[in-house]
Amino acid sequence: xxxxxxxERIRSRxxxxxxxxxxxxxxxxxxxxxxPGHELVVCxxxxxxxxxxxxxxxxxxxxxxxxAVNLSDLAAMGATPAWALLALTLPExxxxxxxxxxxxxxxxxxQHHVALVGGDxxxxxxxxxxxxxxxxxxxxxxRRDGARVGDQVFVTGxxxxxxxxxxxxxxxxPPSQREALDAxxxxxxxxxxxxxxxxxxxxxxxxxxxxxxxxxxxxxARSGVGIEIxxxxxxxxxxxxxxFDGDERIALQLGGGDDYELAFTAAPALAGDLLRDLARIGxxxxxxxxxxxxxxxxxxxxxxxxxxxxxxxxxxxx
Ligand code: ADP
Ligand code: MG
Numbered sequence: 001x002x003x004x005x006x007x008e009r010i011r012s013r014x015x016x017x018x019x020x021x022x023x024x025x026x027x028x029x030x031x032x033x034x035x036p037g038h039e040l041v042v043c044x045x046x047x048x049x050x051x052x053x054x055x056x057x058x059x060x061x062x063x064x065x066x067x068a069v070n071l072s073d074l075a076a077m078g079a080t081p082a083w084a085l086l087a088l089t090l091p092e093x094x095x096x097x098x099x100x101x102x103x104x105x106x107x108x109x110x111q112h113h114v115a116l117v118g119g120d121x122x123x124x125x126x127x128x129x130x131x132x133x134x135x136x137x138x139x140x141x142x143r144r145d146g147a148r149v150g151d152q153v154f155v156t157g158x159x160x161x162x163x164x165x166x167x168x169x170x171x172x173x174p175p176s177q178r179e180a181l182d183a184x185x186x187x188x189x190x191x192x193x194x195x196x197x198x199x200x201x202x203x204x205x206x207x208x209x210x211x212x213x214x215x216x217x218x219x220x221a222r223s224g225v226g227i228e229i230x231x232x233x234x235x236x237x238x239x240x241x242x243x244f245d246g247d248e249r250i251a252l253q254l255g256g257g258d259d260y261e262l263a264f265t266a267a268p269a270l271a272g273d274l275l276r277d278l279a280r281i282g283x284x285x286x287x288x289x290x291x292x293x294x295x296x297x298x299x300x301x302x303x304x305x306x307x308x309x310x311x312x313x314x315x316x317x318x
Contacts, residue, residue: 001093003121009095010086013102014109014116020082021115030117032083038135041079045069049126054166059097061186063104066128068188069209071112072260075195076207078142079134081112086119087129112192142198142205142264147223151203151265153289156194156278158237159212161185163256164244173243180239188260194283198264201274205264211257213309216297219265226294229254232302235286254299255309265291 011025023031034040047066049055057065067084074081086105090098109116114132161184168178191207198205204223206215212229220227234253244252266274271287278285299307 001095003093006090006093006095006098006121007119009098010088010102010105010116010119013099014106016109016113016115018082018113018115021117024115024117025119030083032117032133035135037138039138039141041074041077041134041136041141042131043070043073043077044129044131045073046127046129057186059100060104060107062128063101063106064108064187065104066130067105067108067114067132068190068260070130070132071108071114071190071192072188072207072209074132074134075190075192076142076205076262077134077136078140078195078199078205079136080196081114081132081134081192083117083133084109084114085131086116087122087131088119089122089124089127091124091126112190136199140199142195142202143222144204144206144219145222146202147204147219147225147227147265147291148267149225149291149293150268151291152268152271152287153216153227153229153263153265153291154271154274154285154287155208155212155235155261155263156191156283156285157259157261158235158240159208159259159261160234160240160244160249160253160256161237162188162258163211163252164240167252168243177239177243180237181243184237185258188258190260191262191283193281194262194278194285197277197281197283198262198274201270201277202264202266205262208259208261208263209257211255212263213254213297213299214257216263219263220295220297223291224295226292227289227297228292229289229297229299231299231307233286233288235284235288250301250307251309254307
């Protein structure tokens with residue numbers, strides 16, 4: 001199958017139309033019209049088969065996740081998404097794979113009104129790079145460097161399911177116990193509405209992609225503060241509670257990546273408003289710790305003893 005046919009299969013499935021796309025797929029470049037008076041927020045993320053997703057991942061899930069991890073970065077900035085680019089490297093011109101991949105990508109793109117405006121298609125080991133663009137009112141993007149001593153630390157939703165999905169496969173838990181966990185790993189829901197709601201309220205924000213401790217370390221370092229986490233306060237899903245307990249569950253929640261929840265800090269005086277605004281859009285959030293003088297991130301158990309993890313998050317080239 002020719003490269004043109006593959007591109008056409010993708011284009012026809014990703015059919016979100018936007019007025020701000022003056023020229024989309026088909027020319028040498030796209031022409032886009034950002035809304036006046038807004039800042040453009042841009043990011044890109046690559047997924048490599050066997051590194052960022054298991055080789056047996058369904059094609060639909062790969063397409064969904066390639067977009068989801070990028071939209072999650074926009075969510076963490078408080079940005080409203082608009083446009084995406086897709087650079088696809090395929091081992092073979094497999095029309096069935098491309099159709100299913102595009103269907104997964106398109107389903108999430110439609111949900112958040114994201115137009116696919118271009119990309120590139122090449123031959124090689126399965127690798128997907130997506131670039132997304134979004135908007136924020138000037139100066140209102142959420143950043144990693146705004147946490148202040150005395151702020152409280154929160155996380156949306158629940159933590160640990162995606163890492164638990166991988167652990168459950170290794171452990172060969174029954175499919176009935178794995179279904180909800182697998183859904184979190186394969187089809188993460190980027191917290192875009194929550195990110196937008198946090199503008200003007202959160203002092204710092206990051207999405208949980210590498211693991212809570214690893215990601216909060218970035219907030220601590222960029223903000224010049226320390227962060228303390230109460231492990232007993234970490235929110236867990238019913239599926240996680242049913243499949244893992246004790247230290248193992250805590251380790252999945254503190255160290256496991258791929259949850260794509262938002263971890264954020266806020267001044268105590270704003271916490272009430274913030275939790276109310278999140279509840280209004282159907283997003284639960286839990287207070288899990290505090291910002292302190294010092295540096296780094298430390299976690300404590302219910303008795304107040306420090307917890308050390310052997311595998312805190314996931315670091316490339318570590
Ligand atoms: P060029 O050789 O000028 O870079 P291409 O043949 O690579 O052009 O791409 C033709 C058009 O198809 C361009 O508009 C490009 O953005 C788009 N395109 C190519 N691959 C993809 C893809 N995987 N997803 C979306 N658009 C794509
Ligand atoms: Mg090209």
